[in-house]
Amino acid sequence: MSAIPPYPTGAAYMHGRFMPVAEAMLPVTEWGYRRSDVTYDVVSVWDGAFFRLDDHLRRFKASMDHFRLQPKESMEDLRGILHKLVQMTGLREAYVAMDCLRGSPPAGMPRHPRYAENHLLAYVVPYVWLMPREVIERGAHMIVASTPRIPEASVNPRAKNFHWADMTQALFEAQDKGADNPVLLDADGNVTEGPGFNVFAITNGVVATPDRGVLEGITRLAVIELCDKLSIPCEIRTVPVEELRNADEIFISSTAGGVMGMTRLDSRILGNDRPGPMTAQLHEAYWQFRREGWHAEPVDYSALAA
Ligand SMILES: Cc1ncc(COP(=O)(O)O)c(C=O)c1O
The missing domain is CATH 3.30.470.10 (Aminotransferase class 4, branched-chain amino acid transferase, N-terminal domain)
Incomplete structure (x- = not known):
């Protein structure tokens, strides 16, 4: 008991x-x-x-x-x-x-x-959800932050850290502009990540996510595996900001919310201002697989009585 x-x-x-x-x-x-x-x-x-x-x-x-x-x-x-x-x-x-x-x-x-x-x-x-549930449902609004991500050579983003001054500044900038989230670029203008999430661009049916300058998110890993299961091509490589600006769909991934669609980037509205179809497919698959016990390690709640 x-x-x-x-x-x-x-x-x-x-x-x-x-x-x-x-x-x-x-x-x-x-x-x-x-x-x-x-x-x-x-x-x-x-x-x-x-x-x-x-x-x-x-x-x-x-x-x-x-x-x-x-x-x-x-x-x-x-x-x-x-x-x-x-x-x-x-x-x-x-x-x-x-x-x-x-x-x-x-x-x-x-x-x-x-x-x-x-x-x-x-x-x-x-x-904890990264964003309110209603924002996740409608799709979030993103800006490209003017603050660049702290250089990888100074603080290695693959080692999870609290050197968040760049992220915090970018969050204020996003809020000042009425957006939900920022994405930060590296010094060469390539996409890195945002406060608490990895970023993905979808163009012509192909998913792309940065290979460097980012934390290797565990949800990102799940997305890469889901793409494979769903026969969606997924490329892990440099993603120039122009690719993000012109993408058909953009989504982010985080432990705090799974797969979450973006519907605006700066002044651009993507698609019909709702999370795109491939994003929706990956979002659904993520939660469906989790409900089915994918990579799950159950907690034995009765063990406390022992
Ligand atoms: C900077 C940064 N990038 C990406 C992520 C997403 O990683 P995960 O999917 O493991 O939560 C996080 C999570 O906190 C993060 O802080």
């Missing part, structure tokens, strides 16, 4: 302890906060099952290695912690975040990151 979940609005794990999410707090001296010296990942739970948890854990480990972050817990410990956190909320649709923070060097030590004790933090809250 299932126990009553103790933290239905959200649960967190920190320093070996489980707690309500509102109680998880950081000291102001933490370098994860003061220097954005932290990496993270986010996996979703839908219908009571994680989606592609192995892929998220693999990416999180690679991000930690990239930033030379090493928590006490093993990856298998982390898997158990994430399952337990979801069980503690009882949530069947959840947003599951894991962070590894630098910590802070002890007082009196040289201010070098190697003296800090890295630590893991994880929390679970109700599922």
